[in-house]
Amino acid sequence: MNIKNMKWYNTLQFIILCVTLPIVAIDWQLGLWSTLALGVATVVKIIAEKQVGNPSLDTPLRMTLLTVAVFWLCYGVSVFYSQNVDRALVLVPRKAVMLIAPLCILLSDTSYLRRDHLRVLFYGLLVAIGGLFVYNLCTNTFEDKNHTYVALYIMPTVGFIYSELSQQRGVMPLLQKLMLYAAAVMTIVFIIYIDSRAGILCLYGVEVLCALHLAQKRGWWKGILLALLSVGLTFTAEKTLPNHNSRLPIASLASKQAAETDDGAVADTVTTTVPAYGKYNDARMAINVTAVKTIADNPVIGYGVGDYDTVFSKRLGTEGYPSLEEQQLNAHNQYTETALAIGIIGLAAMLWWLVMPLCLAWRRKKGFWPVLVLTFIVMFCFLFESMLERQMGMQFVSLLYALMVLIMVVDQVEPYTEH
Numbered sequence: 001m002n003i004k005n006m007k008w009y010n011t012l013q014f015i016i017l018c019v020t021l022p023i024v025a026i027d028w029q030l031g032l033w034s035t036l037a038l039g040v041a042t043v044v045k046i047i048a049e050k051q052v053g054n055p056s057l058d059t060p061l062r063m064t065l066l067t068v069a070v071f072w073l074c075y076g077v078s079v080f081y082s083q084n085v086d087r088a089l090v091l092v093p094r095k096a097v098m099l100i101a102p103l104c105i106l107l108s109d110t111s112y113l114r115r116d117h118l119r120v121l122f123y124g125l126l127v128a129i130g131g132l133f134v135y136n137l138c139t140n141t142f143e144d145k146n147h148t149y150v151a152l153y154i155m156p157t158v159g160f161i162y163s164e165l166s167q168q169r170g171v172m173p174l175l176q177k178l179m180l181y182a183a184a185v186m187t188i189v190f191i192i193y194i195d196s197r198a199g200i201l202c203l204y205g206v207e208v209l210c211a212l213h214l215a216q217k218r219g220w221w222k223g224i225l226l227a228l229l230s231v232g233l234t235f236t237a238e239k240t241l242p243n244h245n246s247r248l249p250i251a252s253l254a255s256k257q258a259a260e261t262d263d264g265a266v267a268d269t270v271t272t273t274v275p276a277y278g279k280y281n282d283a284r285m286a287i288n289v290t291a292v293k294t295i296a297d298n299p300v301i302g303y304g305v306g307d308y309d310t311v312f313s314k315r316l317g318t319e320g321y322p323s324l325e326e327q328q329l330n331a332h333n334q335y336t337e338t339a340l341a342i343g344i345i346g347l348a349a350m351l352w353w354l355v356m357p358l359c360l361a362w363r364r365k366k367g368f369w370p371v372l373v374l375t376f377i378v379m380f381c382f383l384f385e386s387m388l389e390r391q392m393g394m395q396f397v398s399l400l401y402a403l404m405v406l407i408m409v410v411d412q413v414e415p416y417t418e419h
Contacts, residue, residue, distance in 0.1 A: 006112055009045040009048040009049065010045065013041045013042060013108065014112075016041045018121055018124050019124075020399065021121050021122075021125050021128075021399055024153075024392075024399060025396065026128050026132055028390075028395060029391075031396075035100050035395050036100070039104060042108045046108055053109075054106055055111065056110055057105075057409060060356070061409070064353055065105065066106070067352045067356070068099060068102045072098060074343075074345060074346035078304040079092060079306065083307050085306060087305075087306040091305050094391070095305075097398065098394050098398045099398070101401065101402035104402065113406060115410050118410060119164075122156065125153075125156065125157060126161070126183055129154055129186075129187065130183065133186055137193075142193040142194050148198040149385065149392050150196070151203075152381045152393065154187050154190055155199070155206055155377040159206055159210065159373035163370060166213075188233060188234050189241065191203050192241050193241065198380070198384035200234070200238060201380070202376075203234055204231060205376060206376065207227065207234065208231070209369075209373055210373075211224070213369050283324060286324065287331060287332055287333075290315055290316050290319050290321070291337075291339075291340060293315070293319070294311065294312055294315045295336060295339045295343075299344050300343045301342065301343040302342045304342075305341050308337075308341040309328070309330060312331060316329070330386045333382070333384065333385075333386065334383075334385070334386050335350075338350050338388070353401070354378065357408065358372060358404075361404075361408055366407075367407035370404075371404050374400050374403070374404050375404065378397055378400060
């Protein structure tokens with residue numbers, strides 16, 4: 001990769017893009033400023049080039065990126081039917097950060113980018129994840145992490161490591177190979193230490209996808225061997241490392257409650273088979289079922305960005321979960337969260353921009369496997385957390401989404417040579 005021959009405004013945009021991806025993974029607040037800087041760099045590039053628009057994108061890709069704007073426009077429109085307008089006017093501008101990375105790709109020429117530029121981005125992310133792992137290991141602060149959010153940051157490095165090891169660019173030095181294998185083990189251990197149910201399950205899914213890709217390229221026995229090794233290593237680590245398996249089971253069928261003896265004294269807690277949340281033994285199940293019921297009462301446009309969380313909390317109390325109502329929990333699922341706020345219209349827009357890059361990559365046979373892995377990671381993590389309701393999730397999803405599009409439009413002149 002050579003940046004000396006790039007024009008200064010291209011270099012500026014690329015450097016800030018390189019800085020932003022790892023910074024968001026380390027600290028979302030710094031990442032917010034870096035993301036805004038990326039937008040400023042894009043504006044500078046547009047002014048310097050005196051050109052608006054990305055000629056590298058064809059109409060389907062432009063429409064796909066514009067759907068992100070339509071998605072957030074639904075949130076803007078929902079202000080008008082939100083009763084709590086003040087809250088809505090606070091939340092909508094915060095969500096606008098989601099637009100920055102996709103708009104940077106849509107509005108500025110990215111034809112200067114090559115595959116090696118994208119590799120640098122992911123190597124930067126890998127270094128950031130490694131530094132974060134070492135820091136948490138030394139300070140023993142894994143339990144302080146937002147489980148699924150951190151898992152979302154770590155997962156793309158798993159696919160990237162596989163990509164690096166399965167593609168031959170000249171002769172890879174032995175030291176680089178060893179470092180990549182060590183990084184693969186580190187990512188597995190990291191996911192297990194942060195004790196993320198979604199992260200562990202997503203890791204298994206990514207490993208299976210990589211094994212299927214290897215089977216397609218090199219033969220089924222190699223794919224099966226990779227699946228056995230990677231899944232086996234993850235399973236073994238999950239069962240042996242600290243924090244293992246404490247959050248992965250949905251819940252125990254038995255819960256504990258105080259019981260009174262015949263003389264009226266309170267005995268020690270005893271095991272009972274009464275579920276903790278009505279007929280459900282997991283708060284997540286109670287939350288998801290209640291969210292679906294709430295959506296069904298107003299499915300088309302939702303309750304508005306200013307009111308949906310209040311409506312949902314009250315419904316939790318109505319359904320018999322007062323403790324969950326007191327905690328004012330969100331839906332812990334981006335699909336139901338979106339439907340609650342802006343209805344099935346907004347949900348359809350979100351699903352469109354999530355799925356379309358993958359559909360286009362499949363049809364064009366360009367970057368299908370990396371786009372598949374990134375799409376799987378995002379859509380899977382959406383099942384377990386409201387990723388787009390927090391800046392730390394929103395920024396990273398926005399960047400990954402922009403990278404999915406870039407993967408399909410970078411130069412196709414020099415294909416990778418496989419081992």
